[in-house]
Amino acid sequence: LSDDGAIHGLAWACWLGVILLIVTLSRNPWYLGLALVWVSVVDAFARRRPLLGRVAPLWSPLRFGLVVIPLTAFFNFLTVHVGTTVLVRLPASWPVIGGALTLEALVYGALNGLALTCIFAAFAVVNRVVSLRALIQLIPRTYYPVAVITAIAVTFVPATLYHWQQIREAQAVRGHRLRGLRSWLPLWLPLLTGGLERALQLAEAMTARGFAGGPAHYPAARLMLLAAGLLAVLGGLLVRLIGAGDLWSSLLMVGGGGAVLWVLRAAGRQHPHTRYRPMPWRGRDWVVVGGALITATVWLLPLPGRSTIFFTPYPTLTLPALALSTGIALWGLLAPAAVWLAMPPPVEEGAGAGGAWEGEQQHDRI
Amino acid sequence: MSVPVPQVPVKPVAVNRQMPQFATFTIYLLTTGIGVVALLYPFWLPSVVQTGQGGMAHAQDAPLILTLLVGLAFAVLLLEVQTAAGSAKTVALLGVLVAINSILRFVDVAIPGPGGFSPIFVLIILGGYIFGGRIGFLLGVMTLLVSALITGAVGPWLPYQMFTAGWIGLSAPLCRPLVRALGAEGRAGEIWVLAIFGAIWGIIFGIIINLWFWPFVAGSASQYWQPGIGVWATVQRYMVFYAATSLVWDSSRALGNALLILAFGAAILRVLRRFHRRFVFHYAPAPVRAPVVYAPALTPTPRVEVQP
Numbered sequence: 001l002s003d004d005g006a007i008h009g010l011a012w013a014c015w016l017g018v019i020l021l022i023v024t025l026s027r028n029p030w031y032l033g034l035a036l037v038w039v040s041v042v043d044a045f046a047r048r049r050p051l052l053g054r055v056a057p058l059w060s061p062l063r064f065g066l067v068v069i070p071l072t073a074f075f076n077f078l079t080v081h082v083g084t085t086v087l088v089r090l091p092a093s094w095p096v097i098g099g100a101l102t103l104e105a106l107v108y109g110a111l112n113g114l115a116l117t118c119i120f121a122a123f124a125v126v127n128r129v130v131s132l133r134a135l136i137q138l139i140p141r142t143y144y145p146v147a148v149i150t151a152i153a154v155t156f157v158p159a160t161l162y163h164w165q166q167i168r169e170a171q172a173v174r175g176h177r178l179r180g181l182r183s184w185l186p187l188w189l190p191l192l193t194g195g196l197e198r199a200l201q202l203a204e205a206m207t208a209r210g211f212a213g214g215p216a217h218y219p220a221a222r223l224m225l226l227a228a229g230l231l232a233v234l235g236g237l238l239v240r241l242i243g244a245g246d247l248w249s250s251l252l253m254v255g256g257g258g259a260v261l262w263v264l265r266a267a268g269r270q271h272p273h274t275r276y277r278p279m280p281w282r283g284r285d286w287v288v289v290g291g292a293l294i295t296a297t298v299w300l301l302p303l304p305g306r307s308t309i310f311f312t313p314y315p316t317l318t319l320p321a322l323a324l325s326t327g328i329a330l331w332g333l334l335a336p337a338a339v340w341l342a343m344p345p346p347v348e349e350g351a352g353a354g355g356a357w358e359g360e361q362q363h364d365r366i
Numbered sequence: 367m368s369v370p371v372p373q374v375p376v377k378p379v380a381v382n383r384q385m386p387q388f389a390t391f392t393i394y395l396l397t398t399g400i401g402v403v404a405l406l407y408p409f410w411l412p413s414v415v416q417t418g419q420g421g422m423a424h425a426q427d428a429p430l431i432l433t434l435l436v437g438l439a440f441a442v443l444l445l446e447v448q449t450a451a452g453s454a455k456t457v458a459l460l461g462v463l464v465a466i467n468s469i470l471r472f473v474d475v476a477i478p479g480p481g482g483f484s485p486i487f488v489l490i491i492l493g494g495y496i497f498g499g500r501i502g503f504l505l506g507v508m509t510l511l512v513s514a515l516i517t518g519a520v521g522p523w524l525p526y527q528m529f530t531a532g533w534i535g536l537s538a539p540l541c542r543p544l545v546r547a548l549g550a551e552g553r554a555g556e557i558w559v560l561a562i563f564g565a566i567w568g569i570i571f572g573i574i575i576n577l578w579f580w581p582f583v584a585g586s587a588s589q590y591w592q593p594g595i596g597v598w599a600t601v602q603r604y605m606v607f608y609a610a611t612s613l614v615w616d617s618s619r620a621l622g623n624a625l626l627i628l629a630f631g632a633a634i635l636r637v638l639r640r641f642h643r644r645f646v647f648h649y650a651p652a653p654v655r656a657p658v659v660y661a662p663a664l665t666p667t668p669r670v671e672v673q674p
Binding site: 203 | 515629641
């Protein structure tokens with residue numbers, strides 16, 4: 001078997017998490033720009049690997065950025081009347097948009113658009129390189145029924161497409177033509193009826209093979225703990241909103257969230273299971289996680305230059321500062337590209353050239 | 367001469383339903399509360415900032431807090447709702463319905479309809495209406511998840527889409543009392559109620575989905591410098607943004623939902639009702655009557671009744 005250069009889904013989740021952390025914390029254009037460039041480099045390397053993920057998204061990150069950055073900049077420019085560099089002044093009597101329109105608001109809006117583009121680009125990479133099987137395996141054990149339904153649905157999609165084609169041909173032979181909305185009914189109804197009939201057969205087959213899901217039983221004490229945890233989170237959020245105290249708010253939210261997570265983990269233990277083809281955790285996955293952790297650590301620790309992360313163009317636009325250590329830490333995002341660079345170039349086998357769907361079908365049958 | 371046979375009391379299964387039901391109700395209430403407050407958090411933010419208690423820090427972490435809280439509420443709600451998918455029949459039913467609906471999304475992505483039009487909501491609404499809120503929630507959540515997996519549409523918007531589509535299915539049974547009150551079951555009135563419901567959700571879906579990036583668009587720090595801005599002012603900004611960027615888009619979704627339900631609703635409801643009787647039924651031991659016997663009584667065997 002040739003090595004397809006696949007990186008574990010959890011490693012990609014870490015990489016993605018750190019990018020979300022960066023765009024959440026910072027509006028410094030240097031850092032946002034660097035993050036976007038490094039994500040684009042990883043994307044360029046990903047395009048040279050076999051397509052493991054699904055079809056590429058309709059919008060490329062470049063196209064997304066070209067639409068979203070001007071949109072957010074213009075909207076902020078029109079509706080936020082803050083800043084000292086006034087470009088235009090609209091009559092104050094005009095609702096919402098009336099007042100001073102400033103350069104600072106325009107820049108801040110563009111930076112928000114840049115952050116959104118960065119998120120979009122990162123998800124586009126993950127969509128390209130993470131296989132369907134790996135994504136389904138990422139569903140936590142707590143949601144075992146959800147994972148089973150997902151696996152069934154994904155497996156049934158090609159069969160349903162085939163069924164749809166058959167119905168179309170059969171109706172065409174009978175002289176059916178698509179004229180107006182209601183003429184779709186003779187196509188959709190057989191598809192729905194046939195699908196539900198197949199669901200009954202599948203259920204019988206599952207039962208015959210020993211599938212016994214049964215309603216999950218959660219002890220009352222655990223349910224009460226779950227409710228108490230949620231109550232604490234809601235209380236913490238409300239305390240935060242009324243500004244009654246940061247300490248209490250944080251304590252309530254962290255405590256409540258911890259209780260909820262504990263119950264979720266305990267619920268997951270009710271579903272012991274084995275994996276038919278577990279994806280191995282390899283050295284390359286450690287490299288990606290390590291790169292992401294280095295970036296996160298430098299960004300979260302109170303190191304010199306960290307204050308440059310929190311750039312704001314208000315009240316007067318200034319040139320943002322760039323700290324060397326914080327900027328270099330972003331190189332951690334390049335870890336996936338480094339992994340692929342160290343590997344031999346992929347062999348063109350033709351498999352997957354028509355999209356990942358065919359390749360997935362070899363693995364994901366249940 | 368008949369031998370008097372003592373009545374054999376059938377002891378009900380010892381299940382304490384009250385506690386789980388109370389806990390379930392509390393969980394629904396709290397997750398909805400957290401979801402709503404978290405989604406509205408960015409609107410309150412300017413007021414929080416002005417209180418001065420670490421307001422600037424709150425402004426910075428708004429997207430993070432929003433994502434974490436919505437994620438937490440969604441995780442708990444999904445845990446509760448997935449108990450509905452206990453049997454092989456329900457699992458298979460959901461798997462196949464989700465596959466059909468995902469095909470519709472696939473077609474919609476390949477041949478985009480006008481604006482935000484998408485055919486996936488019809489089955490979520492009608493499925494939730496017939497099979498119940500939990501199945502409707504799962505149908506909504508799983509449709510968005512599976513279709514995102516197969517079309518490469520996994521993104522930060524996905525949890526919001528899943529949560530909102532789940533809410534659509536979860537709330538669909540709310541139409542039942544109205545349909546009953548109108549005496550419109552099985553009539554045209556039922557379809558009209560569902561079509562209006564679909565149209566309303568077409569708009570609300572867009573309003574909620576836009577909130578995932580609203581903290582980015584609204585800008586958080588900018589509010590800090592603007593004296594006097596409050597919840598209403600922020601809502602006004604959002605309304606302007608929504609009207610400018612999404613209202614036309616979402617209107618086509620609302621119109622599409624209504625038209626599709628009006629055109630196909632009656633036929634799909636008939637099919638779903640027919641299969642509902644085959645998929646969802648409960649085994650309930652019948653009360654054992656004293657048999658008229660002429661011999662020493664045998665241990666009565668509970669009869670199994672199939673109730674639709």
